[in-house]
Amino acid sequence: MYGAAQRFFVLRRSGRASEASDDLYAAAAAYPRLVTLRCGIALLHASTGRRADAAAELEALTADDCAAIPFDALRMSALTQLAETAVLLGHRPAAAALRRALTPHSGTLVLQGLVVWMGAVDHYLGTVAAVLGDEADARRLLDRAVRRHQEWGAPVLEAASRRALRTATAPALTEREREILDLVAGGSANKEIARRLGISVHTVERHVANGYSFVGLDEGRLKDAVAELGASHGCAVADVTDEAAVVEAIGAATATLGGPLDVLFSNAGISGAVSGVVDYPSEIFSRTLAVHVTGAFHMIKHSLPVMKDGGSIVITSSVVGLMGFGGLCGYISAKHAQVGLMRAVATEIAPRRIRVNTLHPGPTSTAFQDEIEMAATGLDQAAAAAVFDDLLPLKRHAVPEEIAAAVVYLASDESSFVTRTTLAVDGGLAG
DSSP states (O other), X not given: OHHHHHHHHHHHHTTOGGGGHHHHHHHHHHOXXXXXXXXXXXHHHHHTTOHHHHXXXXXXXXXXXXXXXXXXXXXXXXHXXXXXXXXXXXXXXXXXXXXXXXXXXXXXXXXXXXXXXXXXXXXXXXXXXXXXXXXXXXXXXXHHHXXXXXXXXXXXXXXXXXXHHHHHTOOOOOHHHHHHHHHHHTTOOHHHHHHHHTOOHHHHHHHHHHHHTTOOSOXXXXXXXXXXXXXXXXXXXXXXXXHXXXXXXXXXXXXHHTSOEEEEEEOOOOXXXXXXXXXXXXXXXXXXXXXXXIHHHHHHHHHGGXXXXXXXXXXXXXXXXXXXXXXXXXXXXXXHXXXXXXXXXXXXXXXXXXXXXXXEEOXXXXXXXXXXXXXXXXXXXXXXXXXXXXXXXXXXXXXXXXXXXXHHHHHXXXXXXXXXXXXXXXXXXXX
């Protein structure tokens, strides 16, 4: 039973929760009275897109102030799994119940048996506070969770708390961003929007980039963003290594748009392992190439038939796709391979005036980069970031908005004569 729980949490943190389904269902069948496994299945459903099933289980388990959760050694494990489920679903009534149940345990850490370390209770309290719209309390609790994870030498959990803190305190869309996104969704061209609003085309594009920067991989947040943006927007979640899932997602996109694609931004990625070549796990090497290279191939292959002539394809590579470091052979190989894919496709589809380019960000202040830096250096987040800052001529990380602006440039008509290009936005690192 503990083995199934541990495997689920490891796979979920690497974006592969569905692979744990059989083990978790088998454990629940073998131990039907163990409520913590029901909580795990609710989280599994929420993590794999089965929102209705997850919501039904969550509501049953949090009813009457979580009366279904026994006061035993696994109670805290059950409550934190339900908190994660509530956050994924944006379920406010469950979040409120879980906040009441978890508050007496603020400042403590959660273990499930001896194999699964779930981290600081304040992390879960902070995330449910964010669901309830209490930004001040979310910030306070998540700050405490970051410090707690630093004290205990848990860099992955620290990075998760930092990521949750950024999400909880992200600014809402401005009225101008909403206005511009509504006009884009209605079919207005950027130049037309600029004339109508009395602003420059560049300003329109920056507002669009800022608006879409709030959308990530979490299906619950994606659906919330769609609801906020309006009926003319849509989302689909897919594993890019699964060709059938990609076909379905692209079909959903064209159905939402009511026509062909203008732009494909292939941005899926994982970090792989940090290890020398001799000790590098072969399965992780294969998985890293599958996500970055086969995933981009799937997206391009199935987008091209439904893309307008004159469109744009942008593939996120990395500064390490232009150079090399030891200890990251899987990630670096994948990022170099994306450049080869870009150049081949750009040449092949040039007669259709579709431009294909790779974007090569340097170190950027994101949770993804935090995890890579901490794993590569063995230091906490702040110390690891300082090491990487020192590598850059500009002596700082990029912020996501700087990368977004480069994506907008490659996607827009302003780059109409740019193709087969590797665009580095790296603070001078590769140069």
